[in-house]
Amino acid sequence: MLDLTRLRTFRAVLASGSVNGAAANLGYTPSAVSQQLHALQRETGLELLERRGRGLVPTTIGRRFAAEAEALLEQATRLECLAADLRGGRTGSLVITHIASVGASWIPAVAATLSREFPDLRLDLRLWELTQGAGSDTDVEIAVDLPGTDSEKIRDGYDTEELLTEPYVVVLPAGHRLASRTEVPLKELYGEAWVDNDIARGACRRILLDACAAQGFTPIFQLETQDYGAAVAFVEAGAGITVMPRLSYSSVRADPGKVAVATLVEPTPERTIVVRTRRTGAGSPAIARLLELLRAKVAGQRPKQAVNSAAPGRVRA
Template sequence: MLDIPRLRVLRAVVATSSIRASAAALGYTPSAVSQQLATLQRETGLRLFERSGRGIEPTAAGRILAAEADTLFEAFGRVERVVGDLRAGRVGSLSIGYFSSAGSALLAPAVAALRAEFPELRLDLLLTEYTQGEPDVDIFVEESGAEHPGAVRVHRLAEDPYVAVVRADDPLAGLPEVPLADLAERHWVDNDLHEGTCRQVLLNACAQAGFSPGFVVETHDYRTAMSFVATGIGLTVVPALAIGQLPDGLTTVALVSPTPVRRLSVAVKESVARHPAVRRTVELLEELVSGTRTGRRPGGATQAGELHARPERFGADRR
């Protein structure tokens, strides 16, 4: 295999027609340049230069080899630029896993910012509730007793309290907060497709309050559940992050004694943890979570609660 630095010397000598000038340009001594050329001639078995007066002149073979080397070094230049871009996070791909209620509240604004800052970065978004795989960055809900798979760094994003969603004419609508046990005799609208971590957080809190929710309607997502609440069938209990824009005629009430809380975290693969776009993704998620607040809702009244941001690193679990 030809030696790349020697080809670089060949190109310089062909371009300058001078060993001394080439040595100055490359930072070598003239004798080192001569030695490199002699070695290259032995490696190729070609006569690349010949004497011309007090200097040297490239042969036809030397010129052809130097011209071909130009193409090689153009390719190397492109590779070096790609390496620089990768270090700066400008190209390549990044996969981000998320769960449903993180999509609009966290993922959409984070992706918009990433596209603006890293326009050549391809983003692959994976709804981890329905797809397999281990994304580079994974937004997830901690599950007690379970560990996130793989070699990852885990950052706590927030504690996300649950709130009751009720009609604006409900007797609870004017209250700043309500003990969870006061909902024991109410009709509930279920809102979780899977009996996963988010639902278990709620059921555990209800058990602590001494009852099991009386579900009269089973729906598979928060938005549909809230539309049923609007009909007067019952109430639903939803993490604050999942509220978004409440339908007209609904409001939220904070829950206490106890307050159901799910813990949101982001796991980053160790192999990509230093990538600028990955670091920026974590920063954006922390900024979005810490800035997420729910204000007064139409019809009444109450604050839905707030996300308590805790951007610290710790060992956590996967949903």
């Protein structure tokens, strides 16, 4: 069993580049740091560091070891925080993974309400596009449903509720030939200069590309960004068009004088936003309240003050 203190000391030496620097940062003596490093190398049987000039640098093996140790230390820190919360009688923490558009549109108000009503609750918010549901420590996941993929299989132990099915919209420069339309057939975007906006080329992009493929073409992405707001800014500048789910567009502060927005039709690409909750947390008042707040956001209604854990919603086990 690896000693976590030695791992943290090793990481501190790498970050500071010297034993003395790590000792100053950690509040140890240099000899204590050196002893921790020697003990870790004996413990692992690996040569993790080598001297270069007056400093220390990781060996090739050390760099690989450090990368794996980082994930272990993050998990250990979360476990230590949880233990501290439980010892202090606090509610604990809630890990919420969410898609970017929900993070911009819904999560700030939802998180503020939860923090106010559950002051001892620690919220750990993460971007779903960067994990694609791969994390095993998520309590609540607000994601894009893509039936028939492995994303459903890795969510065993969770209940799934559909929140919203929404269309995609095309964002056009104000002077574009299609700018006066409220609906635009997808095939009319063939040959246009597209601005990509998907942070991870994940589920949302796949839905769009599949719809284009059904019409017999592939979008020409002349500019690629990883942010909805940046993509709309390019459109405002006249660099091309961009396509995104309706909620994603509503999360962006676009200049209505510079862009026009139309719903895509024939076909209408759609994405379904779902919320997945860990079954072991089914009795949590905080999770029940979170679900109520999300349903209220979807309905466009102001959330009620009372918690109603039996609020309606279609749930899949």
